[in-house]
Amino acid sequence: MNKILLSVCLAVSTFYTMNSAYAIDAKYRAKLERSGCTQVSELQGCDVNKSKAENSKAGFGTDKRIISNTYAGKWIAKNSNSEQTVSNILVDNKENVWVNGQKVKSKRSDGGLIFKKGFISYKLEGDPTQQDKSYWTDSDAKTSGPIVRK
The missing domain is CATH 2.40.128 (Lipocalin)
Structure with a gap:
């Protein structure tokens, strides 16, 4: 009985640990979407509290009009x-x-x-x-x- 109880407790705690490790808070996700930042670009200086336009002026995000082909x-x-x-x-x-x-x-x-x-x-x-x-x-x-x- 103790082995079964221990296995169940271990499985439940592993499940909760794995799910919470990869979760992004809904408010934080909304800030990322509004700002045009990603988690990586935020580490490079993209400000999640600014708009996409403001971050684009600062050089973050991708403006499709600027991207060109290297062969063009x-x-x-x-x-x-x-x-x-x-x-x-x-x-x-x-x-x-x-x-x-x-x-x-x-x-x-x-x-x-x-x-x-x-x-x-x-x-x-x-x-x-x-x-x-x-x-x-x-x-x-x-x-x-x-x-x-x-």
Whole structure:
């Protein structure tokens, strides 16, 4: 009998301990929602007593208009020997790609955006610190060169 009673008491106390450890107070949750903060951003300085707009001005939260794609923009593929322009590349925020005014299919692979037009394959590096490593390769002429942001 004592073993059963002890097991029940242990199970009940474990249940209450586990549930209370993960609970967020309803008032605190409402403050988080109103302020646009998360528990992590609050630790970084986001003020739960301010509005979303005030915290956004302070640099917290996500303003979807500010977020852009790292590939977005104008790029120029140049010949490494002659510095002549091989292609003009345009990438929008949805990763739609145009090469010399013609839309081409693109895909993310190996840390970059890869696309092809004719015999020329292009790779744009997604990491802003590695964008100087973007390149193109012509499989027919066996030439290659850098791609730079315009």
